[in-house]
Amino acid sequence: MSYIHIRGLEFSYVNDLEEPPVKNTVLKGIDLDIERGEFVAVLGHNGSGKSTLAKCINAINLPEKGEVTVDGLDTINEDNLLPIRKRVGMVFQNPDNQIVATIVEEDVAFALENLGVEPNEIRRRVDEALETVGMYEYRMHAPHKLSGGQKQRVAIAGIIAMKPDCIVLDEPTAMLDPKGRNEVMKTIKMLNKEHGVTIVLITHYMEEAAQADRVVVIDGGEKIMDSVPKKVFSQVDVMRNLGLDVPQVTEIADFLNKNGYDISNEIITEDECVQALFSLLKK
Amino acid sequence: MITDITIGQYFPGKSAVHRLDARVKILLTIAFIVMLFIADDIKGLGVGVVFTLLTFLISRIPFKMMWKSIKPILIILIITAMLNLFFVHTGTPYFEWKFIKITDKGVETAVFMVVRIVCLIIGTSLLTYTTSPIDLTDAIERLLSPLKKIKVPVHELAMMMTIALRFIPTLIEETDKIMSAQKARGADMETGSIFKKAKALIPILIPLFVSSFRHAEELALAMECRCYHGGEGRTKMKQLKLRLADLWGTLYLALFFAGVIVINKIG
Numbered sequence: 001m002s003y004i005h006i007r008g009l010e011f012s013y014v015n016d017l018e019e020p021p022v023k024n025t026v027l028k029g030i031d032l033d034i035e036r037g038e039f040v041a042v043l044g045h046n047g048s049g050k051s052t053l054a055k056c057i058n059a060i061n062l063p064e065k066g067e068v069t070v071d072g073l074d075t076i077n078e079d080n081l082l083p084i085r086k087r088v089g090m091v092f093q094n095p096d097n098q099i100v101a102t103i104v105e106e107d108v109a110f111a112l113e114n115l116g117v118e119p120n121e122i123r124r125r126v127d128e129a130l131e132t133v134g135m136y137e138y139r140m141h142a143p144h145k146l147s148g149g150q151k152q153r154v155a156i157a158g159i160i161a162m163k164p165d166c167i168v169l170d171e172p173t174a175m176l177d178p179k180g181r182n183e184v185m186k187t188i189k190m191l192n193k194e195h196g197v198t199i200v201l202i203t204h205y206m207e208e209a210a211q212a213d214r215v216v217v218i219d220g221g222e223k224i225m226d227s228v229p230k231k232v233f234s235q236v237d238v239m240r241n242l243g244l245d246v247p248q249v250t251e252i253a254d255f256l257n258k259n260g261y262d263i264s265n266e267i268i269t270e271d272e273c274v275q276a277l278f279s280l281l282k283k
Numbered sequence: 284m285i286t287d288i289t290i291g292q293y294f295p296g297k298s299a300v301h302r303l304d305a306r307v308k309i310l311l312t313i314a315f316i317v318m319l320f321i322a323d324d325i326k327g328l329g330v331g332v333v334f335t336l337l338t339f340l341i342s343r344i345p346f347k348m349m350w351k352s353i354k355p356i357l358i359i360l361i362i363t364a365m366l367n368l369f370f371v372h373t374g375t376p377y378f379e380w381k382f383i384k385i386t387d388k389g390v391e392t393a394v395f396m397v398v399r400i401v402c403l404i405i406g407t408s409l410l411t412y413t414t415s416p417i418d419l420t421d422a423i424e425r426l427l428s429p430l431k432k433i434k435v436p437v438h439e440l441a442m443m444m445t446i447a448l449r450f451i452p453t454l455i456e457e458t459d460k461i462m463s464a465q466k467a468r469g470a471d472m473e474t475g476s477i478f479k480k481a482k483a484l485i486p487i488l489i490p491l492f493v494s495s496f497r498h499a500e501e502l503a504l505a506m507e508c509r510c511y512h513g514g515e516g517r518t519k520m521k522q523l524k525l526r527l528a529d530l531w532g533t534l535y536l537a538l539f540f541a542g543v544i545v546i547n548k549i550g
Contacts, residue, residue: 058508060504060507060508082510082512085507085508085509085510086510089508089509090505090508092501092504092505094501096453096498097497097498097501097502097505098501098502098505099449100445100446100449100502100505100506100509101417101445101449102416102417102445102448102449103417105520106417106520106521109520110506110509110511111509111510112518112520113517113518113519113520114509114510114511114512114517115510116516116517116518117518118518119518119519119520119521119522122518122520123520126520142452143449144452144453144456155505158509159509162509162510
């Protein structure tokens with residue numbers, strides 16, 4: 001069985017303020033397998049159910065139908081709650097709302113304190129986590145004086161101090177400026193490549209999704225596509241119909257391709273695009 | 284823009300008072316208050332005054348800071364002095380006119396009371412001036428932890444305090460943003476009667492409340508994701524350790540305390 005194993009997952013929010021209660025089904029039978037060490041991006045426009053899916057992975061949301069297991073642990077079993085959350089860390093959109101303490105290092109220590117780790121070990125892991133995300137010099141700072149990108153890195157440090165196998169990031173860059181976005185993406189990729197952490201990145205930035213090993217497209221609570229970025233983005237028309245963009249370079253390549261130029265439409269990075277255009281011009 | 288916000292009234296420093304363990308400081312402050320109240324004449328109180336001034340000097344807190352915490356209670360001081368001056372009728376009278384009678388005992392009690400209150404304020408402010416809010420919350424949690432046995436939610440209270448401290452700057456920033464947004468839409472907050480001004484605050488308070496709830500919800504989620512499950516089985520990264528300095532600090536107060544008791548007995 002794969003590391004994260006999702007079968008026939010259904011989930012709905014019930015609004016019981018209305019009479020009769022309104023049931024809003026957000027996930028309609030999702031199957032998804034994520035292996036250890038993978039970097040998966042989940043794409044979908046607002047209300048597609050991608051955040052709900054993310055919260056199903058670490059047992060914040062429990063499946064209504066179907067099953068979700070992490071490392072063989074079923075999320076429906078309450079005894080598995082802490083072991084699952086220890087394995088799957090989660091980073092949210094707004095960095096302000098996930099920092100608990102008034103000093104950076106205290107915040108990073110929060111999860112470890114909750115798990116009852118021994119004080120010296122906490123100290124060691126907090127320093128290590130802060131160094132990994134490059135925030136060690138800021139360990140004594142007050143979080144509200146940091147920039148958005150720095151705050152988000154502190155939030156990530158707070159998760160990696162737990163030494164999780166997997167980190168789920170729910171639009172971690174949505175509230176950041178380009179510089180902060182870059183810092184965070186670099187950190188995420190480094191964690192994946194150098195530390196072998198499984199990454200599930202929920203995003204609506206195509207450029208970010210293009211950096212993943214695999215892209216899963218969700219729409220209306222269903223999985224529409226699940227493939228390598230090149231294969232997903234090359235279907236420019238399908239993506240457009242779902243209300244999603246493709247990276248700019250892919251769009252250019254697709255446009256040229258449709259107008260009869262001999263250029264591959266599986267272009268997702270700027271370098272590839274430059275190369276392709278260059279060889280096209282040489283002809 | 285309100286940028287550099289200091290929380291509470293902590294005045295960072297490296298004096299001997301700053302370096303004392305926060306738990307010890309809280310206990311010593313309580314002992315200090317007791318000391319001021321058992322001193323029953325002006326001589327005993329004198330010992331308390333010496334202690335207060337000496338500690339104040341050691342802490343190197345600027346006089347201006349201290350004046351800030353005494354200023355708000357000036358009125359109370361004056362009223363206390365007046366009441367004692369006019370309503371203590373024992374002792375030899377200095378001055379008598381119709382129903383007003385001022386006696387030597389009255390003057391003495393008035394001075395005694397005022398000095399006691401001023402000492403009280405200086406002593407307790409020293410605690411908050413020399414201890415960071417985080418250390419203070421931490422110390423309170425630890426000092427109250429025996430109460431857990433009788434089901435007092437000590438950990439939860441301390442957690443609430445920490446989160447409140449953490450969110451003060453965030454909420455101030457947000458208030459600032461909302462205020463600018465409302466001003467941009469023509470809200471007038473400066474002119475008009477006091478009622479008008481109070482009314483003008485409503486469009487600021489409502490969005491602020493709504494966003495606090497949103498903050499709370501997301502924070503709770505993020506805490507859950509980081510395995511928060513109450514105070515049970517929790518450890519702390521920072522272990523508070525008593526050092527030799529804390530013993531010296533305790534002895535220092537004990538000496539003065541003994542002085543007050545001795546003077547009480549003799550006097």
